[in-house]
Amino acid sequence: MIPLAALFPLAIALPRIAFWGLAAVAVLAALGVVLHRNPVVEALFLVVVLLAVAGIYALMHAWFLAVLQVIVYAGAIVVLVTFVIMLLNLGPEARGGPGVLTVVLGALLALGLAGLVGRAAAGFGPRAAGAAWNPQFGRVAAMGKALFGAWFWPFEVVSLALLAALVGAVVVAKRRLEE
Amino acid sequence: MDAVLLVATVVKVTVIVLAMVSLVPILTWVERRGSGIIQLRLGPNRVGPFGLFQPLADGIKFFFKEDIVPPFVHRPTYVLAPGISLCAAILALAVLPLAGSFEVAGRTIPAAIADVDAGVLLLLAASGLGVYGILVAGWSSNNKYSLMGGLRSSSQMISYELGLSLAVISVLVFCGTLRPVEIVEKQAAGLWNVVFLPVGFLVLLVAGFAETNRLPFDLPEAESELVGGYHTEYSSMKFSMFFMAEYVNMIVSAALLVTLFLGGYSVPAFIRGPLGLTGNLLAAAELLSFALKVGFFLWFFVWVRWTLPRFRFDQLMGIGWKVLVPLGFLNIAWAAFLVAVLGVTP
Numbered sequence: 001m002i003p004l005a006a007l008f009p010l011a012i013a014l015p016r017i018a019f020w021g022l023a024a025v026a027v028l029a030a031l032g033v034v035l036h037r038n039p040v041v042e043a044l045f046l047v048v049v050l051l052a053v054a055g056i057y058a059l060m061h062a063w064f065l066a067v068l069q070v071i072v073y074a075g076a077i078v079v080l081v082t083f084v085i086m087l088l089n090l091g092p093e094a095r096g097g098p099g100v101l102t103v104v105l106g107a108l109l110a111l112g113l114a115g116l117v118g119r120a121a122a123g124f125g126p127r128a129a130g131a132a133w134n135p136q137f138g139r140v141a142a143m144g145k146a147l148f149g150a151w152f153w154p155f156e157v158v159s160l161a162l163l164a165a166l167v168g169a170v171v172v173a174k175r176r177l178e179e
Numbered sequence: 180m181d182a183v184l185l186v187a188t189v190v191k192v193t194v195i196v197l198a199m200v201s202l203v204p205i206l207t208w209v210e211r212r213g214s215g216i217i218q219l220r221l222g223p224n225r226v227g228p229f230g231l232f233q234p235l236a237d238g239i240k241f242f243f244k245e246d247i248v249p250p251f252v253h254r255p256t257y258v259l260a261p262g263i264s265l266c267a268a269i270l271a272l273a274v275l276p277l278a279g280s281f282e283v284a285g286r287t288i289p290a291a292i293a294d295v296d297a298g299v300l301l302l303l304a305a306s307g308l309g310v311y312g313i314l315v316a317g318w319s320s321n322n323k324y325s326l327m328g329g330l331r332s333s334s335q336m337i338s339y340e341l342g343l344s345l346a347v348i349s350v351l352v353f354c355g356t357l358r359p360v361e362i363v364e365k366q367a368a369g370l371w372n373v374v375f376l377p378v379g380f381l382v383l384l385v386a387g388f389a390e391t392n393r394l395p396f397d398l399p400e401a402e403s404e405l406v407g408g409y410h411t412e413y414s415s416m417k418f419s420m421f422f423m424a425e426y427v428n429m430i431v432s433a434a435l436l437v438t439l440f441l442g443g444y445s446v447p448a449f450i451r452g453p454l455g456l457t458g459n460l461l462a463a464a465e466l467l468s469f470a471l472k473v474g475f476f477l478w479f480f481v482w483v484r485w486t487l488p489r490f491r492f493d494q495l496m497g498i499g500w501k502v503l504v505p506l507g508f509l510n511i512a513w514a515a516f517l518v519a520v521l522g523v524t525p
Contacts, residue, residue, distance in 0.1 A: 010185070040318055041256065047311065063295040064357075067304050075307025079314070079337060086318050086330065140296050140357055 026052035043082045050074045062138020191292045195272055203426040204234030210481050217485040246415040256319040261420035264312025268427035271305035274298040275434050276360050278444045278465035282458050298359045310336050313409045320412040328408030338499040339389035345507025346383035349376055349514040350439045363443030373440040379510040380440045382503050387432035394484040433476035444469040
């Protein structure tokens, strides 16, 4: 039988292996979302991205955040997206090169986004390693206090905005039905 | 994470998954013999005593059947779909506490694989992911019946997840925790939640039938309208995986009902006291208690399946949205009233 002590390095290394694995999956699946031609497969890649990010949250012991990510995004929103794509029965995207305008605008947007991400990443690289880690991060109690304490009003306003969008969608759909 | 915990987790994962998956053939036997009893016929009785080896024969048959992949399917997703269904079903088992805790080598090892502070929500997340298996199967089969079955089934699951979540939330409000173990311990110390929240129990029970796609809510595979529903084009072990996922979902539904409303694994004090159960003996008794309760509901699922006819699809949606959702909200208000105004705790 393997002595338990022999497993110790493995137990230490596991979270690290899991992190790099999940990160790689998230990035590859994100590429899949952008590059694949079939809308349903793209939606499924998006689910994989969301699950991988949820896995990274879970590695940080932010269970609540991880589970919410799965319930809200993977379990509800993308299900609806997939549903609609299937109902419309969209075929694969047409092949063909992008126009000049698309290339220029796309390049500008990509540069801007890369700059933003780079600035954010430069901000928290080495500092996060040294700073004290809040063990309550992403836990039920901490999230609840944040949502119903400091962020109460922004949270309620966002819910109202979503409700307005929902009612608007119903009104538009109904008008079209009556016509 | 230290080495003992790692080994314990690996052992727990292996034991629980194997136990659940091997429960499936037994359940199919119970289902077929039970339907025989209820419909005044024999059921499978040729293979082994009381037909007990019938599931074994079925399993061998599944393995050796030709694995047909129809030529016009979207192959990668077609192959993936049964796996998604089964994985999502098994994922839910990770947070179910089957017993309190065992003592191994002087250490207390909780019986649940993961005792996390959002445990109950993980169950909801897993059932949310199960929708993808059905949706993808229906779409990738490239067949009208499959697509309709898949869409119907997923809209049914999404609708009833709402009722299910509302029932679960009422328990969370009442117990003030999301940890399954704590919910069980609170019930063990006082009365079962079903005494305080009977409406929530009923909502969860009905939603459980719909979530597992079983009669009277088995519209996804309404044979007369949709041939076999989302799994029409599947054969051999791929079909078998959908089948297993359905039965594992049944076990999870029953376990959720028992954990949230019927005291979970707790052993009543009038049994625990006189027998002087402690330590690992108590854990074994708890496991038995849990198994008995879950077993009853598994039988109940079978019983109802062969007793009630199937709903029409509009009736099914009507029950989901116009009955279960309002009742669920009322039940949450009741739970809040109990806690905040009357000061009742479990």
